[in-house]
Amino acid sequence: MKHYQIVIIGGGTAGITVAAQLKRKDKNLAIAIIEPSEKHYYQPAWTLVGAGTFDFKDTEREEVDYIPKGVEWIKDKASAIDPKQNKVSTEKSGDVSYDYLVVAPGLVMAPELLPGLSEAMDKKVV
Numbered sequence: 001m002k003h004y005q006i007v008i009i010g011g012g013t014a015g016i017t018v019a020a021q022l023k024r025k026d027k028n029l030a031i032a033i034i035e036p037s038e039k040h041y042y043q044p045a046w047t048l049v050g051a052g053t054f055d056f057k058d059t060e061r062e063e064v065d066y067i068p069k070g071v072e073w074i075k076d077k078a079s080a081i082d083p084k085q086n087k088v089s090t091e092k093s094g095d096v097s098y099d100y101l102v103v104a105p106g107l108v109m110a111p112e113l114l115p116g117l118s119e120a121m122d123k124k125v126v
């Protein structure tokens with residue numbers, strides 16, 4: 001099992017920023033980011049996409065361009081955390097162990113949890 005001083009789940013804005021800041025403080029830190037997506041999305045611009053003034057395609061970037069130098073990218077999904085053994089399991093790449101774990105997998109939009117919201121969004125009346 002491979003060991004890192006810091007393992008970060010999620011290579012979105014939060015995960016990448018944490019990795020970059022830590023590397024800036026100490027470039028010798030052994031850091032891995034677990035992130036399955038080849039694409040990184042600049043979500044703040046989605047407000048403008050919604051307003052029809054920005055192209056969604058321009059919010060899509062290559063993840064590889066944003067992984068900080070010297071940080072290992074484990075291109076996989078974290079499937080379980082075992083905090084007693086400082087271990088993260090992935091779907092296809094086995095387990096990795098850590099000294100410190102950063103959990104930054106973002107959130108999942110679930111408008112269906114609020115009765116009527118999905119229907120209202122479909123009608124563009126929100």
Ligand SMILES: Cc1cc2nc3c(=O)[nH]c(=O)nc-3n(C[C@H](O)[C@H](O)[C@H](O)COP(=O)(O)OP(=O)(O)OC[C@H]3O[C@@H](n4cnc5c(N)ncnc54)[C@H](O)[C@@H]3O)c2cc1C
Binds near residue numbers: 035043045046047
């Ligand atoms: C429409 C809109 C407008 C916004 N406007 C602004 C703004 O003006 N200013 C501002 O500061 N913020 C804005 N935000 C908020 C900002 O974009 C988010 O706060 C930020 O992108 C969140 O970053 P994150 O890394 O937490 O999540 P994300 O960027 O969503 O990244 C999470 C990552 O985790 C990965 N992941 C998920 N599950 C797993 C797993 N099991 N294993 C491994 N990886 C996993 C995903 O693939 C993803 O890449 C806006 C957001 C939206 C939606």
